Amino acid sequence: MNVRKFVRSFGYAFKGIITACAEQNFKSHLLSAGIVLIAGYFTGLSRIEWYIVLLLIALMFALEMINTAIERVVDLASPTIHPLAKQAKDLAAGAVLVFAIFSAIIGLLIFIPKWF
Numbered sequence: 001m002n003v004r005k006f007v008r009s010f011g012y013a014f015k016g017i018i019t020a021c022a023e024q025n026f027k028s029h030l031l032s033a034g035i036v037l038i039a040g041y042f043t044g045l046s047r048i049e050w051y052i053v054l055l056l057i058a059l060m061f062a063l064e065m066i067n068t069a070i071e072r073v074v075d076l077a078s079p080t081i082h083p084l085a086k087q088a089k090d091l092a093a094g095a096v097l098v099f100a101i102f103s104a105i106i107g108l109l110i111f112i113p114k115w116f
């Protein structure tokens with residue numbers, strides 16, 4: 001295994017995370033995740049509930065980054081208006097929305113019984 005290449009790839013991935021942090025949508029997800037983590041701390045989640053919450057947060061971040069990557073590639077490949085470019089962007093955004101809705105439902109199923 002080429003360690004130098006591995007470290008360089010890790011650096012590129014880290015730069016990707018930094019790039020994502022500058023995105024408005026990603027900042028909103030960071031804020032939401034912070035609120036959920038604080039709520040989880042004060043609610044007193046079980047170990048398995050923490051695993052689920054952390055997994056959902058990580059997947060949400062990862063999906064948002066893939067969505068941003070798709071947007072970038074579409075902008076590069078199709079700077080002018082094209083129905084396929086629209087479909088690609090709308091599908092990617094739709095994937096984020098589907099995951100966000102189901103994450104919110106799972107979150108409510110975890111938190112609400114503990115609050116009431």
Ligand SMILES: Nc1ncnc2c1ncn2[C@@H]1O[C@H](COP(=O)(O)OP(=O)(O)OP(=O)(O)O)[C@@H](O)[C@H]1O
Binds near residue numbers: 078079082
């Ligand atoms: N090249 C294109 N051809 C056709 N429709 C497009 C194109 N680019 C964007 N659109 C449409 O406009 C919408 C918004 O595009 P935009 O690039 O602003 O994405 P966004 O979700 O607002 O991303 P950002 O996070 O960069 O603001 C897309 O979801 C798509 O419906």
